[in-house]
Amino acid sequence: MAHNTIAVGGLRIGVETEFLLQAKTLEEDQGIPSLKIFAYMVAESHCENVPNWVARMHEEVGVDEAGLDDEGRFTEWVLVDDKSIEPAPYNPNVSLKQWPLELVSPALQFTNGSSFRSEVEFVWRHLQEMTTINTNETCGTHIHLSPYTNNGIWALRDVKAICRSIIYFEFAFEVLLPAHRRQNLWTKSNVYDNDSFPQKTVDACFGLIDGCSLIAEIVQLMNDGDDKYFGWNFLNLLGEGKTTIEFRRPPGVTNEEECLAWVEFTVMFAQSAVLHGNTLTNNMGVAANVQDLEIFMRRVTVSGGEPARLNAIFLGKSGARFPQKVAMAGYTLEEMEKIERIRAGERNRNLMREKMKRA
Known part of the structure; x- marks a missing residue:
């Protein structure tokens, strides 16, 4: 490996x-x-x-x-x-x-x-x-x-692998999330709410990701400029010092078990993505489903991991769900003003x- x-x-x-x-x-x-x-x-x-x-x-x-x-x-x-x-x-x-x-x-x-x-x-x-x-x-x-090594700085190759994996498994993520975390203004789809991906097919998105030669280009692509309110936020890759990737899509939690389950999920997904994301292909044109995602994540052994915690996320979930774009037209002027104040x-x-x- x-x-x-x-x-x-x-x-x-x-x-x-x-x-x-x-x-x-x-x-x-x-x-x-x-x-x-x-x-x-x-x-x-x-x-x-x-x-x-x-x-x-x-x-x-x-x-x-x-x-x-x-x-x-x-x-x-x-x-x-x-x-x-x-x-x-x-x-x-x-x-x-x-x-x-x-x-x-x-x-x-x-x-x-x-x-x-x-x-x-x-x-x-x-x-x-x-x-x-x-x-x-x-x-x-x-x-x-x-990353704990490399002075806390994400390498371009690994960022690309994570981005490719996000694209590849987006339909599966939609199934795992509760309804209120889909079509959510604060956790938008990195593809379907993102004009930087004019064509939404996996291969077209892969082509744009693979064509990036700088971290700044990946950030521009995945966050449609400088908008942090996507399911995956890459803006913290910019600037000096240690860099972070932020997963924003999990719901609110009320106890430590729910919290740790989403931590385990996020870490194992990133680990699997770094190891295998750059080799993903979509020759059949069929969306990856929940079962595919679980297999992908369990292919690796994460140092310090407790993979049994993933059961809380995957239990009873199957199939794939087409992501829906956030409908901004439904917001009132008062709501839009509030949103801008929060931002x-x-x-x-x-x-x-x-x-x-x-x-």
């Missing part, structure tokens, strides 16, 4: 989880005046109970990232506000407030002998002890991947990228 940036040294991973947290009791709920105070309480409780092998936690609700350079924010778990998360309407007579938050992990090591799963489990179990964890269709999970607020905030660069 040829050496590559993943198989030799594993991966650094980062996980961003969007959810809606609630206090456990009405009495607790009534004593919380703001989202920032709630996030502070959760983070402080974590720090009071954390063992020395688990990173600490702090909150950055309402904080402008510009100018912040406290080393702790790059090595700790961080609770941040996310305006794309929409809580249920609040009625104090019948419900507890839902607090929309995103939990940003530190850079974690997906390598043989790593204890990252134990850390994730501790963090989630403490959250479950202190709060009630909910999600809805506005919540998602984002997983960042960076504008995120342009200068990329905490995970900085965490991975400094790891």
Whole structure:
């Protein structure tokens, strides 16, 4: 087996989880005046109970990232506000407030002998002890991947292999995702919502990918310029230092098992893609299905992997589904203005990228 940036040294991973947290009791709920105070309480409780092998936690609700350079924010778990998360309407007579938050992990090591799963489990179990964890269709999970070797920089050949695999198995991905993660404005199809791929056939897309000679060209192609809101975001391959690829399509999760299943899926897909993506062909013109994807992913042994976790993703799923383009025509002017405000607020905030660069 040829050496590559993943198989030799594993991966650094980062996980961003969007959810809606609630206090456990009405009495607790009534004593919380703001989202920032709630996030502070959760983070402080974590720090009071954390063992020395688990990173600490702090909150950055309402904080402008510009100018912040406290080393702790790059090595700790961080609770941040996310305006794309929409809580249920609040009625104090019948419900507890839902607090929309995103939990940003530190850079974690997906390598043989790593204890990252134990850390994730501790963090989630403490959250479950202190709060009630909910999600809805506005919540998602984002997983960042960076090679542990090669100074944390993705090689062009490996990026091409991953891109080819994304194209090849796109119809299978559509089956594995819940309905609200398809035709989703924040996790668009890298092909069917992307004008950089004028022809949508696998062979035509392969030709454009194979023709790229620079990382910047791949990014331009896969993100249709500089739009990060695709299922796979390659914009963090640009710039100096360690680089990451972000998988944005998983749904929101409410426990550590769901979270770790999507981490396992993302890592195993990337590993398989690096090893076999550049040899994929589509001579028959038939879309690859879920069964094909599972075989593709289980062909490799991932150092530090727990492939049994894939069962939670694949169980009961089969076939292929044609991707549908996001229909922008259905949005009202008010909704479009809100979308632009969210996008504008995120342009200068990329905490995970900085965490991975400094790891």
